[in-house]
Each structure stands twice: as structure tokens, then as C-alpha cells.
Amino acid sequence: MAILAVGSVALDTVRTPFGYEKEVLGGSATYFSIAASYFNSVGIVAVVGEDFPSAHVDFLASRGVDTSGLQREPGRTFRWIGEYGSDLNSAKTLDTQLNVFADFRPRLLPDQRNPDVLFLGNIDPALQRDVLEQVQRPRIVGCDTMNYWIGNTRESLLKTLEKVDVLLINDAETKELAGSSNLFRAARDILSWGPKTLVVKRGEYGVLMLTSDAVFGLPAYPVEDVSDPTGAGDSFAGGFMGYLSSAPQLDELAYRNAVVYGSVMASFNVCAFGPKRLASLTRADIDGRFEQFVRLTKFGSA
């Protein structure tokens, strides 16, 4: 397969001002792989419990996601329960039941050990390195993390970052990781620690991508009917890495277009609970929204 994603598969219970859904399919590997599946072949490495509905496995397979690396272990599946307030910008976690995810040890199958593109979802940085040791060096390694790992396993995270090409995190994580209140100074520090590219996700404010010699800024797509922001960041990563895996060459322009494709996938995902909308797109939907981003951002000479 072209793309391998390691992360969580979960059952999410989510309340937003626009609805409530119980135990919908969620997790970073889920959103990432569905988004990436529109661009190239993709497989996942994740763990679920004995209670995980086989319908969800069939759903992923229907999007062409290779689920052979989905380990099924004794016990219950990872569950997350959260809610969003009216601004929809940040989730309040009401309950996290790690269950089988607490003992997740990614074990790659023989045919998963040579991916062209590898995405290390938001898991313990030591496990992320463990995965890196199981693969031949991919052409692109992308990595996500969160405030928990930045605060509690900082040294381990820095070791992982040495081996990463693209780090995809949000504003607050960028500042916390570098210990700087200025995003651009924080980015410069992080770019000296390993990643050649830093993608800063800013929710409704869009995305910044920074390298040592360029900055790219993209506003978010104007979505009037956000139902559920869960999975937006992983959908973004799936579109971003998926597009890169299919790009004819990996120059600055390809990375910029990858940011746009990532934003396209995230903008569709937030319109429904769970990955429903994300999983029912056509290539014309995706390319049409890419063109809408062109119109959204155009200025300069006529």
C-alpha cells in the first residue's frame, strides 16, 4: 500500500449544539484513512476490542481502506465522550475509556513495512518511534501529537520529531511545544528539531504551513453548517498526506496544494456527525471544492 496510518479506532459519543450521536465510528486512523483513500491506497494499524461492530470494518473496507492491520484484542474498544459548545472550536472531554487502546502495541504486518507515506497519529511518542523502527524509511513521515504528550513525554516526543518530515499540530500545541508565545518564533525552533515542514491547524481560522524558507497561509473554507468538528484534524492530515503521496513531485507547490486538499477534506467532514459525509464524496466534490478555495483566496492582477 502507498499510505500507512497508525493511530486510534474508537467509538465516539458526541454532543454539539446541532445534535447528539452515540458510539459513532471515530478515531484518528479512521478519519485519516477515509480522507486519504480518495488519493491513494491506504492501510491502517490500530486496535479494537471484541465489541467492535463488524459493520464498521465493512464500512472502512467499502472506502478501500485496508483493514488487515486492525488488531482485535480481548476487551472493549476505546471510547471517547465529548461535547462542543456553541463556538465549536474546542471539545470538552467528558470521559475517555482507553480500554484495549491502553495496551496498544503497533505490530506491522510484513506487507506494511515499506509504505511510501507513513502517518503517525496521535499516540505515545515511544510507540511512534517503535513503528518507525518497523518500516524501511518512507519517502514522507507525517506526525501528529497533542498537549498530553508535549507536557508529559517531552523528551520522548523530541526524539520522535528527529525522524519526522512533517509535523501537523494546532496553534496552542505549537506554542506549548516550543515554549514561545509567538507562533513564528515557535515554528523556527520546531523546524530546527527535525521536521522540515510544520503544519499549524487553526480550526475556523485555517492553516499555516512553515518551512525554513517559506510560509503559506490558507483561510478555512466558509462552512455555514458545522455539525460536528470531531475528526477535522485527522481528515485534514488524510487529505494532506494522501495528496502528497499522489503528487508528481514534492516541491513547495505540491505541499501547498496538499494543504488545500487537506482543508477540502476537513471542510466536508465537519458537516456531519462521524465520518458519514467524508466517506460519501466523489472526486468531483473534492476538485470542485479545491476550485472554490482558488476563488476564496484570489486577489492581485485580474
Add this chain to the structure above:
Amino acid sequence: MAILAVGSVALDTVRTPFGYEKEVLGGSATYFSIAASYFNSVGIVAVVGEDFPSAHVDFLASRGVDTSGLQREPGRTFRWIGEYGSDLNSAKTLDTQLNVFADFRPRLLPDQRNPDVLFLGNIDPALQRDVLEQVQRPRIVGCDTMNYWIGNTRESLLKTLEKVDVLLINDAETKELAGSSNLFRAARDILSWGPKTLVVKRGEYGVLMLTSDAVFGLPAYPVEDVSDPTGAGDSFAGGFMGYLSSAPQLDELAYRNAVVYGSVMASFNVCAFGPKRLASLTRADIDGRFEQFVRLTKFGSA
């Protein structure tokens, strides 16, 4: 004159993590007019007290700002004392001394009654309408306001908005004015009340411009050394309205380029306390930064 700005001229005392300056020249009409002066002839209508340093008047005049409408009244000049925390996103007002500004009644001079472009700075909406009654209908009327007027003089503000072409406010004000937590729905409401164009200023996240049939999004320029954000919004408005007053035609592209020029002026302004940096630009500085915005935002086909 091509552009007339009505607003405040003040003495600002500002503390940020990067410095402290006492009684520097400030106020909405100050920042607006200096920024606009690079694009076309501009005059101000404002009030100062007997203590206002004549050096500040000379400073404005040195930028070509017509200060004949600067009324000098018995009493002290409007003073604002504020500070910014490490994120620099919002000012905390420590003290406001309105002084002569409390009784400000804009009285336009005969040669100020036919401006091509009129900017109504952040003052009582009733005074904004009073100004509109003193002028022949300008080609473009721009208007700023703030949460105080939205909360306390809402009906009066709505009457003013009926006569305004462009409303320039921030995110929170947009949502508060429309009573909606979704920015795009809020914008649609506001655009049905008079303004044909809504410019939403988002500080470090850039700008959104909305009309009935288009949205334009621009990220902020990546400024590593923000010293003092005071006046960023009025500098933006000055660049925006200034460019429009000089544009060969007022189509969607001209408005988009105006957003970029506004962002250019704001990005320079925040690099120093007071309007120092804003007042010392060259046309090459401005056009160079416009080109940097082109590079910052470029994607799509090579």
C-alpha cells in the same frame, strides 16, 4: 480632499511585553489617516484639548494629512491607558479619560462636505449619522464600531448601518451584532441591514471579506516582532479605504486588493509603538509587502 476620516485623536499610554510608552500619538483618525495618506489626499475631523502637543499636528501634516478639521477645545485631550498580555491579541483597558472627546460634535468645514470616500471611525452611531447628514453622498462610506455601541445603542447603530457601504469590525463584534455564533450566518444578517460589504478583522488570523455573493479570505502577514498592536484595525481601514479611493474601478478584485493593502499597513504598524513605523514607509515598502502577500498565499497550478 479624496478621503475624509472622522474619529478620535488621542494620547495613548501602552504597555506590552516588549515595552512601555507614555502618551504617544494615537486614536482612530490618526492611524487611519496616516495609512490612507500613502494612497490619496486625506483629511480628518476630530477633537483635541489645549494640552495637545503641536508637534503631533506637525507630524500628521508631514504625512500630508489635512488637519484643518482638527478642533481644539478647552480642556484635556482624550487619553487611553492599556496593556497587552503575551498573546497580544486583546488589549486590557486600564483607564479611559474621554476629556474633550466626551463632547465631540463633528462639524465639517465647507471643503470637507464632498469627500469621495468617508470613514466613520468608532464613535457614537448618532454622531456617525450626524456626519453623514453634513456631506453629499460619498462614493464609498466605511464604518467601524465596537461592542460598547452594539450593546448600548443598538437601534441607533442599525440606523447608521442602513447608510453604510462597508462595515469593518472584528469577529466577536460580528457575532454579537447579529446575535449568532456562526460567523457566516451572522454576516448574512448584517449584509441584509445595509452594508454591501462586511470586512471581518481577525487579528493574527487575518481577514474575511463577505458580500452577498462572495467570500474572500486572507491570512495575516507573519510578523515575528509585534511590538504594539494598538491601531492595527484603523491602519487596516486606512489602507483599505485609501486603496479603494485610488482604484481605477470598484469591482470585487479591487475590494480584495484593498483587503491586502489594509493588511500590509496593519502589518507594518504593529512593529513599533504608536504610528512611528506606519508613518515612515515608502511606496516600495508597501508594494514589496503586497508581493509578499502574493507569495504567502499562492497555490494551485505552477
